[in-house]
Amino acid sequence: MHDNAQSENQNNAEPDAKYSQLDPTPDDYALTPFADRCILTIEAGSGGHGCVSFVREKYIEEGPPNGGDGGSGGNVYIQAVRGETSLHKLARRRLMKAGRGRNGQGKMRGGERGADVLITVPVGTIVREIQRHDPFETAEREHEEAERTGQMDLPGEEGGKGSYRKDKWLVFPGTVPTELNRMVFPRLPPPRRSHLAALQPEAPMWLDLDKHMETPMLIAAGSMGGLGNPHFVTSNHSRPKMATRGDEGMKISLQLELKLLADLGLVGLPNVGKSTLLRALSNSRARIGNWAFTTLQPNVGTVVLDNHKGRPAVLRRGTDGELRENFTIADVPGLIEDAHLDRGLGLGFLRHVERAAVLAFVIDLSAGDAVAALKLLWKEVSEYEALRERELNADTERRMVTYRPANSETRRKGTSERLESPVMNPSIEELPYLTSTDISSKPWFVVATKADLPGTQAVYQDLQMYIRQINNGEQPHPSGRKNAWKRNVQSIPVSAIKAEGVEILPQLVMDLLDE
């Protein structure tokens, strides 16, 4: 009873139900998990084993071999799709493994192929290889070495003579060691690679998935299955009692990172109304609160352009000739003075700004001097830009020297050494962040919020005057940079909380995206 009464009271206190979505109660929000980078290990499927089996029929005493081949392992594919905005799902999984091929069976039945796996990532993902372990390369090296030294070839003996290797051969179940010693093994067949492997990107992998992909792309082909015993029939041995094991699947550790976080990035001091603006424009349920640092991680909302809710249908071809039906907005934590020195949520925040195509500087008109606020934001952004430029230069130099994929290192050693199969290093180090520096050359505009509050009119006029002066060159660009973007900078007064003035933003963003 008591509870009921209370909630009723709250409902009565609610001023305008129509906009309650924009001024939500503290617990009405969805914390969307978000990750802009992750390390993922992929494993192509291992092949199934070949089978040792013989025809068994009534009047056939010692039937010919009929063991089927093992199925090949599943492949790993990747696809960048519109609609995905974050890498958090992959970050949680850490490992994506394709299925193993099934073993071959009697009566010449081949094993089934292993199941494929598909990794879906947001458009704008960069994939970089950290290390790889490719068993095929090892097998090929061993094979070349054996050929060179001729240790397995006994002239006159058909097919040559090999020896039993537990990791390569399978024998008839129940074969005892003494029998095994007497058995004659043929030479190991040359390593085989799936014909799909030709489609794999070259190692070390570096993929820039900046377009929506209609079909998945192969990144690691499954390994081949083993050979059944009919393959080892020779004139001397008509009933071979061995088959080969399937090949082990290839493993690759990848660093995935979002290069483009969103089309529009909201840049503003804490508590100015960025999250409210995001909610007013999109489907987001970002957390809103009347205190600083309500937002602790980026929220990415999607603005559907023609949603049949009175929002104008803006379908404009983007630079890539694509018809756009939506665009994404990233609301990031508030920026404070000296953020570039990693104060507040500092550098983490600025990294996100770096990765939006268009920037909206969100200024709270009720917080006093709007011009000073805009200058402060730009100062932080451009100091960060300078910092990144220095970092980038140092980093490229460093990386050019040290980066080396795992298998090229082993290849460089002399082939005469018996090579250990390269193993994956379990403690994988993250690669340094991707860099793109020119923040000040991005198109930008100003959203002046809380225009519904009293006394904001004069503040807005000052701001508008300042922007006009930037546009006609009476004032320098607030970043202080020469090549900064200032092609008719706009300032738009809105009340996000009442969803007033925000309706013109989608068209503006679409125009700027085409710049």
Ligand SMILES: Nc1nc2c(ncn2[C@@H]2O[C@H](COP(=O)(O)OP(=O)(O)OP(=O)(O)O)[C@@H](O)[C@H]2O)c(=O)[nH]1
């Ligand atoms: N009057 C009025 N209040 C607003 C408007 N927009 C946001 N607010 C209020 O301002 C406060 C802060 O809003 P948020 O959207 O959480 O601000 P933010 O910029 O995301 O804040 P941080 O995430 O902490 O950086 C909330 O109490 C909002 O209700 C507006 O247009 N008019």
Ligand SMILES: [Mg+2]
């Ligand atoms: Mg917020």
